[in-house]
Amino acid sequence: MRLITTTVLKAGMIIGRTIWNEANRPLLQKGAKVSEPMIKRLQQLNIHYVYIDDEISSNIEIEEAIPxxxxxxxxxxxxxxxxxxxxxxxxxxxxxxxxxxxxxxxxxxxxxxxxxxxxxxxxxxxxxxxxxxxxxxxxxxxxxxxxxxxxxxxxxxxxxxxxxxxxxxxxxxxxxxxxxxxxxxxxxxxxxxxxxxxxxxxxxxxxxxxxxxxxxxxxxxxxxxxxxxxxxxxxxxxxxxxxxxxxxxxxxxxxxxxxxxxxxxxxxxxxxxxxxxxxxxxxxxxxxxxxxxxxxVAYYPNGTVLLLSDGRRGIVCKQYKDNPERPWLRIFEESGRMVKATYELLLADCPEVFVESIDDAFVPDIE
The missing domain is CATH 1.10.3210.10 (Hypothetical protein af1432)
Structure with a gap:
């Protein structure tokens, strides 16, 4: 799963993490397919980010210290x-x-x-x-x-x-x-x-x-x-x-x-x-x-999409305890083009590469 801003959330996307309301009841269940009314409701409730499941973020899990x-x-x-x-x-x-x-x-x-x-x-x-x-x-x-x-x-x-x-x-x-x-x-x-x-x-x-x-x-x-x-x-x-x-x-x-x-x-x-x-x-x-x-603390939580200084894009897939500011990424894009096969990169091993920005509005062009 990966993190995405609700401003670019589209009907048909799959929710990757359940959202709970103040009564401890699920507002939107993991696995639910998003509709336009749902998107409007999330934005009305001042929810700025949600986790979605898609092909490029498959099997990336969000593990919190507290259940x-x-x-x-x-x-x-x-x-x-x-x-x-x-x-x-x-x-x-x-x-x-x-x-x-x-x-x-x-x-x-x-x-x-x-x-x-x-x-x-x-x-x-x-x-x-x-x-x-x-x-x-x-x-x-x-x-x-x-x-x-x-x-x-x-x-x-x-x-x-x-x-x-x-x-x-x-x-x-x-x-x-x-x-x-x-x-x-x-x-x-x-x-x-x-x-x-x-x-x-x-x-x-x-x-x-x-x-x-x-x-x-x-x-x-x-x-x-x-x-x-x-x-x-x-x-x-x-x-x-x-x-x-x-x-x-x-x-x-x-x-x-x-x-x-x-x-x-x-x-x-x-x-x-x-x-x-x-x-x-x-x-x-x-x-x-x-x-x-x-x-x-996790500088970039798992599921965060990062744009790197060398033009690559990747999703944080694993934390690196020795240096939380330089986690593991799953690289899925190079120079604006989707790679044929994703691969993992430990930012701590690449001191010459830095994080250009957090890309929470990324929507892949897969059509």
Missing amino acids: IDMRLKAVTQISSSFNKLKNVKGKEMTYCLDQESKHFVGIIDDLLDNIMKSREVLTVLSDAFLYDHYIYQHSMQVAIYSIAIAKEMNYSATELRQIGIGAILHDVGKMMIPQTILSKPDRLSDQEYETMKQHAQFGFDLLRNLHTISLLSAHCAFQHHERLDGSGYPRGLLNFEIHPYAKIIAVADVFDAVTSNRVYREKMMPSHGVEIIKKGSGTLYDEQVVEAFRRS
């Missing part, structure tokens, strides 16, 4: 717990979160078990799921990325658990922010932005009073928007003042934010998200965290 059923279960539980928090106030909120904390610990234990077993770089495909509330999916994905980064940095099992819990609850303070601000499709006003920034303090105040969650995890909520150069919030902390856990979650948070669909902008491809993080290395983000992050 789909586990992701669906986790996001459903996060949604349920966060919605309970929205309906209570004051000390009742702390009590409610204390009661719900066992569910978050259970989610993290499941994620840890899967990520620790995986030897591959991490691929998380947010476009396979539709949710009314961005925070639910974002909380889970930040936890996945944070655990993967911390694993690469050789944190202990206890530390990984604390980081995971801090990550999954890093945005819990947003439950105290007005929904009109959270879902505003336009740029926030200065006053609205100041209100939004309070979520870090709100989250810390909620978590630090819990008996079931470490104070270190609470600091993840407090400091995940702090930056090394002091430009972050809520306290403008400098490098040495920021807890190492928060430095990890800061990178995971930004990466997921820019590679997920938001009400005010389209998602970026993972490679663009990685570049944003790399540009901030040493000034905004910790260099060791950025390096561990770079080694942990």
Whole structure:
């Protein structure tokens, strides 16, 4: 299968990966033949990419570190717990979160078990799921990325658990922010932005009073928007003042934010998200965290079509753990002409060849 933008999706193409709605039901099943009404519906739902099966991408599989059923279960539980928090106030909120904390610990234990077993770089495909509330999916994905980064940095099992819990609850303070601000499709006003920034303090105040969650995890909520150069919030902390856990979650948070669909902008491809993080290395983000992050995530997920500097086109068919930025490709086109027989190329073995662009709008001329 391969990734394609819905702007060039055509009737008759075959869906390669099931798309799920917020009720955990398949919106469009793998193997379904696309019709014009389906295409319009996908575009109305703000789905920018889908995976399709075709001849040139035959047998290319998308393997995620976290099984789909586990992701669906986790996001459903996060949604349920966060919605309970929205309906209570004051000390009742702390009590409610204390009661719900066992569910978050259970989610993290499941994620840890899967990520620790995986030897591959991490691929998380947010476009396979539709949710009314961005925070639910974002909380889970930040936890996945944070655990993967911390694993690469050789944190202990206890530390990984604390980081995971801090990550999954890093945005819990947003439950105290007005929904009109959270879902505003336009740029926030200065006053609205100041209100939004309070979520870090709100989250810390909620978590630090819990008996079931470490104070270190609470600091993840407090400091995940702090930056090394002091430009972050809520306290403008400098490098040495920021807890190492928060430095990890800061990178995971930004990466997921820019590679997920938001009400005010389209998602970026993972490679663009990685570049944003790399540009901030040493000034905004910790260099060791950025390096561990770079080694942990799929720069170009399997199924991505790439145009190379030498005129060849290929589909990413396999990740290369030693250098995720230079994966294996299945070459299917040379100088604008389809090859008679596809072949594999490891970009890491071709230092003179670079990626010209991601070609998510490629439609082969096979007629």
